[in-house]
Amino acid sequence: MSLKSERRGIHVDQSDLLCKKGCGYYGNPxxxxxxxxxxxEEYQKGRQKQIQExxxxxxxxxxxxxxxxxxxxxxxxxxxxxxxxKFEEKKTNEKTRKVTTVKKFFSASSRxxxxxxxxxxKAPSPSIxxxxxxxxxxxSKEFIEFLKPCQKAGHDVYKQCKICLEAMQQKREASIExxxxxxxxxxxxxxxxxxxxxxxxxxxxxDVMDHIEKFIMTRSYKHVFCPETTDDExxxxxxxxxxxxxxxxxxxxxxVPVNEDIPEVSDMVVKAITDIIEMDSKRVPxxxxxCITRCSKHIFNAIKITKNEPASADDFLxxxxxxxxxxxxxxxxxxxxYITRFCNPSRLMTxxxxxxxxxxxxxxxxxxxxxxxxxxxxxxxxxxxxxxxSSPKKQDAENWPPDACLGVKQMYKNLDLLSQLNERQxxxxxxxxxxxxxxxxxxxxVTKEVQDIVEKYPLxxxxxxxxxxxxxxxxxxxxxxxxxxxxxxxxx
Amino acid sequence: MAAGGGGTGTxxxxxxxxxxLGEGCVGKTxxxxxxxxxxxxxxxxxxxxxxxxxxxxxxxxxxxxxxIWDTAGQERFHALGPIYYRDxxxxxxxxxxxxxxxxxxVKNWVKELRKMLGNEISLCIVGNKIDLEKDRHVSxxxxxxxxxxxxxxxxxxxxxQNKGIEELFLDLCKRMIENAQxxxxxxxxxxxxxxxxxxxxxxxxxxxxxxxxxxxCTSG
Numbered sequence: 280m281s282l283k284s285e286r287r288g289i290h291v292d293q294s295d296l297l298c299k300k301g302c303g304y305y306g307n308p309x310x311x312x313x314x315x316x317x318x319x320e321e322y323q324k325g326r327q328k329q330i331q332e333x334x335x336x337x338x339x340x341x342x343x344x345x346x347x348x349x350x351x352x353x354x355x356x357x358x359x360x361x362x363x364x365k366f367e368e369k370k371t372n373e374k375t376r377k378v379t380t381v382k383k384f385f386s387a388s389s390r391x392x393x394x395x396x397x398x399x400x401k402a403p404s405p406s407i408x409x410x411x412x413x414x415x416x417x418x419s420k421e422f423i424e425f426l427k428p429c430q431k432a433g434h435d436v437y438k439q440c441k442i443c444l445e446a447m448q449q450k451r452e453a454s455i456e457x458x459x460x461x462x463x464x465x466x467x468x469x470x471x472x473x474x475x476x477x478x479x480x481x482x483x484x485x486d487v488m489d490h491i492e493k494f495i496m497t498r499s500y501k502h503v504f505c506p507e508t509t510d511d512e513x514x515x516x517x518x519x520x521x522x523x524x525x526x527x528x529x530x531x532x533x534x535v536p537v538n539e540d541i542p543e544v545s546d547m548v549v550k551a552i553t554d555i556i557e558m559d560s561k562r563v564p565x566x567x568x569x570c571i572t573r574c575s576k577h578i579f580n581a582i583k584i585t586k587n588e589p590a591s592a593d594d595f596l597x598x599x600x601x602x603x604x605x606x607x608x609x610x611x612x613x614x615x616x617y618i619t620r621f622c623n624p625s626r627l628m629t630x631x632x633x634x635x636x637x638x639x640x641x642x643x644x645x646x647x648x649x650x651x652x653x654x655x656x657x658x659x660x661x662x663x664x665x666x667x668x669s670s671p672k673k674q675d676a677e678n679w680p681p682d683a684c685l686g687v688k689q690m691y692k693n694l695d696l697l698s699q700l701n702e703r704q705x706x707x708x709x710x711x712x713x714x715x716x717x718x719x720x721x722x723x724x725v726t727k728e729v730q731d732i733v734e735k736y737p738l739x740x741x742x743x744x745x746x747x748x749x750x751x752x753x754x755x756x757x758x759x760x761x762x763x764x765x766x767x768x769x770x771x
Numbered sequence: 772m773a774a775g776g777g778g779t780g781t782x783x784x785x786x787x788x789x790x791x792l793g794e795g796c797v798g799k800t801x802x803x804x805x806x807x808x809x810x811x812x813x814x815x816x817x818x819x820x821x822x823x824x825x826x827x828x829x830x831x832x833x834x835x836x837x838x839i840w841d842t843a844g845q846e847r848f849h850a851l852g853p854i855y856y857r858d859x860x861x862x863x864x865x866x867x868x869x870x871x872x873x874x875x876x877v878k879n880w881v882k883e884l885r886k887m888l889g890n891e892i893s894l895c896i897v898g899n900k901i902d903l904e905k906d907r908h909v910s911x912x913x914x915x916x917x918x919x920x921x922x923x924x925x926x927x928x929x930x931x932q933n934k935g936i937e938e939l940f941l942d943l944c945k946r947m948i949e950n951a952q953x954x955x956x957x958x959x960x961x962x963x964x965x966x967x968x969x970x971x972x973x974x975x976x977x978x979x980x981x982x983x984x985x986x987x988c989t990s991g
Contacts (some may be wrong), residue, residue: 534845579820591800592791592822592841596848628788628858634823634840641843641851653847 344419414562415498422494429487432477436487439469440494447499455506459620462495466623485625492623493563500562503621505613514612521646522607527664529671532654533597537578538585540684547581552606559609564622567614568632575635578602592638600642615640784834787947790856792880793865794873795844798899801930802865803839806940811931828944835944852880853887860947861893863939868898868927869906874914881921891954893946894923895939902929 298306298314306312313321422440426433443465450458469491473484496503505511530537539545554574561567578598582590590598603611618627618636627633645653651661663669791799800821805811807824818824822841827834842848842855856862864880866873877896884892896918898909911927918925924942928935 576819583819589800589804589818589821591820592843593795593800593845595820595822596843596851597845630838631823631825634838637840637854641848641854644851644854645848648850 418494418497422490425490429477432473432479435477436469436473436491439465440491443495444498447495447502451502455503455509455620458503462499462621463624465495466492470625488623488625489565492565492621496563496621499621504562504617505610509616511613511616515610518612518643518647519607519609522604524665525604525646525649527670528601528604528654530601532656532671533601535597535601536586536590536594537581537598537601541584544581544584547577547584548602548605551575551577551581551602555602555606555608558614564618565626565632567618568622568626568636571635571639572632574602575599575638596638596641596645599638600645603639603642603646611643615643784836785948785951786836786838787860787944787951788838788840788858789861789863789943789947790840790842790859791863791865792842792852792856792877793844794846794867794870794876797844797865797867797870797873798930799841799844799865802863802897802899802928802936803841805930805933806936807839809933811933826940828941830941830944830948833948835948837940837944852883856884856888856892859888859892860950861895861943863895863897863943864923865897865899866909867900868909869900869903871908874898874909878917881923885921890922891950893943893950894921895926895943896923897926897928897939899928899930901927901934902931 296305298304298317299312300314300317302314302317304314304316306314307318311318423437426437429436443462446461447458450461466488470484470488473479473487474481479487505515530539537544537548539548551574554570554577558567558570558574561570575595578595579590582594582598586594608614615636627636651658654661656664664671791803793799801811803824804818804821807826808818824839824841826837826839828837829835840855840859842852862880862884864877866877881894881896884894896914898911898914915925924946926935926939926942928939930936
């Protein structure tokens with residue numbers, strides 16, 4: 280490589296290529312100028328230190344967490360069975376720790392952060408991981424708090440969740456479907472156990488399941504949302520581009536029964552858009568679902584205000600599609616996949632949330648497959664809009680209802696004016712081009728004419744009849760001139 | 772999740788999902804609003820929406836939670852059907868007796884449903900708007916013969932006059948309970964039933980995905 284580039288004339292100093300440590304071998308920019316051997320030595324030193332620090336921190340954190348849990352449990356009651364099971368839990372932790380130690384150090388969700396602030400300052404690398412763990416810690420605390428009144432059952436649930444999380448960590452390399460299957464089975468088995476073994480009423484079971492989902496998914500989110508093993512990210516981008524390309528779709532084309540000229544309605548539309556965008560910021564599948572539901576409620580309100588009757592699916596779906604097109608929610612595909620994979624299925628399949636979620640899936644499927652026919656457009660029109668050559672005709676300012684916002688009217692007038700100006704400018708540019716072409720043509724024409732004439736009448740230089748006079752015979756001509764006038768003196 | 776839900780032993784609660792299918796303007800929404808709110812074209816309807824409604828029933832001591840899913844009936848949304856009706860226990864296919872086309876649509880739906888969900892789903896074919904009997908364009912004979920040939924029940928209703936709707940839903944619920952019970956018996960004890968049901972659902976998912984050619988949420 281370097282030889283080649285030298286031959287091409289790029290000068291690389293020989294010393295630049297050598298290892299920075301001066302061992303005589305060639306270095307490499309990817310190893311910061313070291314040769315492979317020296318780089319490994321340098322890097323290993325730092326890394327070993329880091330690993331050592333991380334290990335100490337992790338162990339300290341684990342101890343603290345267990346203590347915290349013990350104290351929170353200890354405050355509750357002092358049954359001997361409880362302490363025994365805690366001992367057991369420690370044992371299982373100890374066992375699993377051996378297996379996953381190395382992995383754990385480099386994963387954010389493995390352990391919670393320090394409980395006290397002074398320890399946080401000691402932390403070696405305050406990075407994004409740190410913030411994530413703060414949230415994680417919060418959720419762990421809440422979860423423990425929530426389970427406290429459940430006594431034995433609560434303790435069992437906590438233990439099971441811990442086991443589930445450990446298993447999820449080990450499955451990190453496995454396919455996302457396998458992980459999803461595992462979590463779904465876990466939900467199912469836990470719910471059953473709560474019902475049959477701990478004899479909980481079904482409402483309570485639902486409540487506990489919600490908290491379990493929150494706890495587990497907050498901690499696993501980073502690894503199972505839009506995982507690298509799938510092409511979710513690619514699909515996200517495709518969907519995003521698709522929606523962007525469809526920016527010209529109007530509410531009329533979709534037959535959306537929402538009149539945005541009513542301020543209340545446009546307010547609802549804005550809220551719906553905000554909600555659907557907010558979905559991406561939530562971690563727990565149920566919270567994401569709640570965003571979809573809120574968005575749907577705002578849509579229903581908008582329809583209700585416009586039409587003054589309860590919205591049916593015939594009204595709702597087109598409006599939802601319209602909202603999704605307007606909002607272009609970030610990572611839509613990933614979010615839908617994540618909810619499908621990791622939401623508690625009982626909620627997803629029968630409840631109201633499930634209905635709205637299904638509609639969102641429909642909206643996305645529709646947008647993916649949308650063509651001229653589904654918008655009642657001709658193929659040419661559709662192609663023209665898609666390629667950006669033209670955009671659908673805007674409403675004439677004159678046809679606007681009298682109560683329409685003045686600013687909007689003015690804006691449309693200005694748009695009209697601008698498009699007229701644009702047209703005129705294009706005409707001018709066109710004319711100018713024509714003129715330029717004419718000029719060039721004219722020059723070319725003249726040149727050609729001249730050439731033609733030259734060809735037709737070739738230039739014959741005939742020898743001069745008289746031999747050339749000597750150079751210094753300039754005055755020859757003068758001889759022929761009449762003599763200069765002389766002043767004449769007249770008598771008188 | 773065919774008969775999921777809480778409760779143990781004898782007084783178990785059934786949760787059923789019922790989809791409403793049919794062309795636009797055949798009166799799906801009026802039908803379901805009449806059933807759940809007992810209102811028709813009322814200016815004072817307080818419900819925000821009529822696309823997802825629930826109803827609690829008690830049929831012979833068995834508690835039933837009915838979730839009724841309305842679907843968009845416009846032709847352009849036809850391809851989205853599979854996303855809506857997966858995992859449903861029952862389907863109500865509505866047509867307008869004054870509109871021959873709407874009955875043809877019902878036939879299409881039935882074919883699709885049978886292909887995707889087999890015989891696990893209870894079908895009801897409903898001729899709505901019998902208050903407009905004088906404008907009838909769909910023959911009673913034809914529809915009833917058809918319904919029988921595909922193993923569906925046929926009903927005539929009028930949301931406007933509140934005719935036949937109560938019977939329709941009651942009958943559908945009874946059939947769904949029978950289906951669920953037969954399911955339970957076939958699968959033995961209740962504990963393993965739900966787990967297998969969930970897996971069964973996923974197999975259907977895959978089929979649905981093929982049909983809808985890359986539906987967004989059908990995998991997983």
